[in-house]
Amino acid sequence: MNKQKAIATPTKTRQILSEYGFSFKKSLGQNFLIDVNILENILQYAGVDQNAGAIEIGPGIGALTEQLAIHADRVVAFEIDQRLVPILQETLSAYENVNIINEDILKADVRKVIRENFTEGQPLKIVANLPYYITTPILMKLLMEQLPVDNITVMIQKEVADRMAASPNTKSYGSLSITVQYYTNAKVVMNVPKTVFMPQPNVDSAVLQLQLRDKPPVDVAEEAFFFDVVQATFGQRRKTLMNNLSRHFKGKLDKGQIRERLDKADIDPSRRGESLTMEEFARLANSLHDIG
Numbered sequence: 001m002n003k004q005k006a007i008a009t010p011t012k013t014r015q016i017l018s019e020y021g022f023s024f025k026k027s028l029g030q031n032f033l034i035d036v037n038i039l040e041n042i043l044q045y046a047g048v049d050q051n052a053g054a055i056e057i058g059p060g061i062g063a064l065t066e067q068l069a070i071h072a073d074r075v076v077a078f079e080i081d082q083r084l085v086p087i088l089q090e091t092l093s094a095y096e097n098v099n100i101i102n103e104d105i106l107k108a109d110v111r112k113v114i115r116e117n118f119t120e121g122q123p124l125k126i127v128a129n130l131p132y133y134i135t136t137p138i139l140m141k142l143l144m145e146q147l148p149v150d151n152i153t154v155m156i157q158k159e160v161a162d163r164m165a166a167s168p169n170t171k172s173y174g175s176l177s178i179t180v181q182y183y184t185n186a187k188v189v190m191n192v193p194k195t196v197f198m199p200q201p202n203v204d205s206a207v208l209q210l211q212l213r214d215k216p217p218v219d220v221a222e223e224a225f226f227f228d229v230v231q232a233t234f235g236q237r238r239k240t241l242m243n244n245l246s247r248h249f250k251g252k253l254d255k256g257q258i259r260e261r262l263d264k265a266d267i268d269p270s271r272r273g274e275s276l277t278m279e280e281f282a283r284l285a286n287s288l289h290d291i292g
């Protein structure tokens with residue numbers, strides 16, 4: 001398409017906003033994208049093509065939705081703000097392959113929507129410029145529901161993207177990194193300047209690519225217990241594993257017993273949680289599991 005005619009330009013966005021007298025709701029994380037090149041990069045990282053089904057969260061006035069409608073087979077977009085529905089109906093009127101659902105993504109039955117809107121076995125991509133105030137709850141919901149999608153490519157706050165994709169022994173590494181990487185192969189693929197948004201957010205942004213795994217990278221005896229142990233070891237970041245674990249398992253295991261389990265997992269008790277790899281967390285959780 002002619003890039004000048006796209007919704008994602010400063011001129012067109014201003015025009016749409018003034019035509020509808022639309023005022024941004026900060027509480028809904030409304031920062032609209034006004035740069036088509038960034039959108040095209042996002043679509044490439046998501047691997048969107050004419051066979052793909054796309055699911056978007058928060059279409060706003062349709063900047064990304066329009067690009068998805070052009071490049072994908074079909075688009076379903078969840079938008080919580082009712083004021084945007086009539087605007088989207090008009091800005092996207094040229095596309096017949098878009099379905100806007102006026103619903104809070106956190107309450108939506110996404111699996112049912114997938115069943116009703118896409119053909120079985122169709123490659124599905126979740127693509128979004130997420131509202132920053134609920135990035136983590138949205139991504140956790142999508143991952144925990146184990147939806148039949150290939151990947152999730154999202155614009156989010158850079159600091160959160162870095163935490164989700166972090167490696168051991170870095171400042172950003174924590175329980176969020178382990179949780180996200182248990183379900184996905186996570187990568188920060190692009191840093192994005194504030195100038196491509198209207199209005200500009202206060203924080204830096206990045207595009208995070210999450211490739212969903214067919215199966216977790218480690219075998220754990222019980223997932224909930226594994227995540228509990230991960231949380232516990234990061235309880236107080238500067239404390240050793242020994243300290244954090246004995247505090248967490250107080251009344252269930254004494255220090256000698258914890259040392260025994262750490263030995264069994266071949267992990268030095270004086271290490272800190274931030275130095276453990278996913279495999280080591282799995283070994284540790286499995287050796288502690290009998291008291292879980």
Ligand code: SAM
Nearest residue numbers: 031032033058059060063079080104105129131
């Ligand atoms: N996709 C548009 C763009 O890139 O220009 C808008 C992105 S804006 C960062 C986030 C969008 O998410 C807004 O349109 C906002 O109304 C919507 N939103 C906020 N909370 C939501 C929720 N819980 N469920 C669905 N949409 C939500």
